[in-house]
Amino acid sequence: MEAAAVNSTGDALVAVALAGTLFFGLDVNQARGQVALYLLVTMAPFALVAPLIGPALDRMRHARRYAIAGTFVARGLLCWGMAGAVSNNDAVTFLPAAFGVLVLSKAFGVLRAAVTPRVLPDQITLVTANARASFAGLIAASIAAPVAAGLAVLIGPDWLLRIAMLVFLAGVIFSMRLPNHVDSPETAPAPAPEDSPPAQKRRWRTFPRVGPAVAEAMEANAILRAFSGFLILYLAFLLRQERFDQVSANVALGLLAAAAGAGGLAGTALGAWMKARAPRIIVFGTLAFVTAVTAVSAAFFGLVAALAVALAAGLGQSLGKLSLDAVVQREIGEEVRSSTFAVSETLHQLVWVIGGLLGLGMSIVADGRLALAIVAGVLSLAFGALLVHRTGGRPLRSRLSLDDASATPARRTS
Structure with missing residues (x-):
């Protein structure tokens, strides 16, 4: 939780x-172009993230703290x-570095979820554990964001980024304080059948092999993530x-950010409060x-x-993200769990960017x-398409409950 808060x-x-x-430093039309360029730069290389980062993290199961x-x-x-x-107005350096920070942030999320x-203590569910870690992160971000906004006015964004550097370096201390059993012992791989495809091909086919439970949870979350990207950028511009109602643009943007943040906190609090063992229903x-x-x-x-x-x-x-993480953690074996989370993060980042671009337009x-x-x-x-695909003519709640109940042993053996 400490590492999540620092992150x-x-x-x-x-x-x-x-x-x-x-x-904020540009007029509306200039800002729209800059944001669109940033989104495109962020989206283009993400097609390589899942096949590269996920398998690499799976191979580092014995050194997760160092990762x-x-x-x-x-x-x-x-x-x-x-x-x-930023100090030298060097966009050629700035945008690739910003992309690197984003990718590494996703890599941290993959590792934390894995x-x-x-x-996990025996007395709580995966949804609750994910919610507690996310809640710590949201509280830290809620405190840091307004402080950072004030510092940006006083000292500028360049010095704010230097402070961020110190914060990230402090995260190394909390990473190394994680318990030793976070690192899985390195074991020899099990012999593969003669007719099985090469390991590299299996890694590229991680997403088709996740099974219907994880695939459907990913699809539902992809819809939510695309909606979030669309809404944030559309309403911001x-x-x-x-x-609205004689409220200035800056006040309206502040209220919008506060509402989105409050929604994130409410979702995390609900995840921590609900002792749910059926995350797909959630x-x-x-x-x-x-x-x-x-x-x-x-x-x-x-405005309201x-x-x-x-x-x-x-x-x-x-x-939705908390529930998806719980489904993946329960359904997917540890040997490919990081790869699955990497595929999930890549998919959701891509659809968020697509939704954001649609919002700009x-x-x-x-x-x-x-x-x-x-x-x-x-x-x-x-939503209707997901229901039709999921139910197959049977009541949704009974189908989801049966599947969640049958998957419970998989979690204990993973």
Whole structure:
């Protein structure tokens, strides 16, 4: 939990510094172009993340603490480089370094999720354990973000990135303090059947081999993540161009960020409170809730509706991610767990970027009522398709409950 809190603190400092250089320092049209470029630079290399990072982390099961510490060290060095790039207006250095920080942040998330079952107390579920770690990170980020915003005004984004470097280097200490049994003992691989494909091909085919439970949870979370990316960027630019109830653009953006953050905290708190052993039901229920809130917000669009849908998006992304992590941790064996989490992170980052790009485009051509109505329709169709595919003519709750119950022994043996 301490490492998760330090990670979220450093990520919050970097996010505030990036916001100051890519968004608030420019007018609307310039900011839209800069954000679109950043999203494209972030998305393009992510096709290589799953086949490279996941198998590499699976091979480092015996040295996970050092791998986690390495993500902190590398991000600290990249933040130092980004600080120099900001001072010299060097976009050629800045954007690749920002991409590196993002990838290493995802790598930390993959490692944290992969080691959670090894430190899970018997009396709590995986959803609850994931929620507690995420809650620590959200609290740290909630405290760090406003402090970072004030520091960015006083000392500038370049020095804020240097402070982020120190925070990430402090994370090395907490990484090395993890218990020894986080590292799995190195064992010889089991002999493969003669007709089995080579190991490299199996790694590339990790996603098709995850099984229906994990695949469906990934699909539902992909929908939630794309919705979150769309909503954040669409509303951010919409609130900069329109005034609601005599509220200034900066105040509206602050309220939007607060609503999204409150939704994330609420989702994490719900995950910690619910002693759920059926995380797939939580994923589907979360998607249904987000769809309903979006439809109502489209009908009564205004500042309050925008804040409500932002809160719902934050809650949905947080609670859905916790449930997906629990499904993967329970269903997937330890030998390929990191690869599966890497595939999941890659998929969800890609759809978030695609949703964000759609949000940028929609902010030019559609008002809030029309945009949310379109999104509500797309969410309804996606949710219906998932239900039809999942139920196969049987009640959803009984199908999900039976599958979750039958998968419980798999968790104990993984």
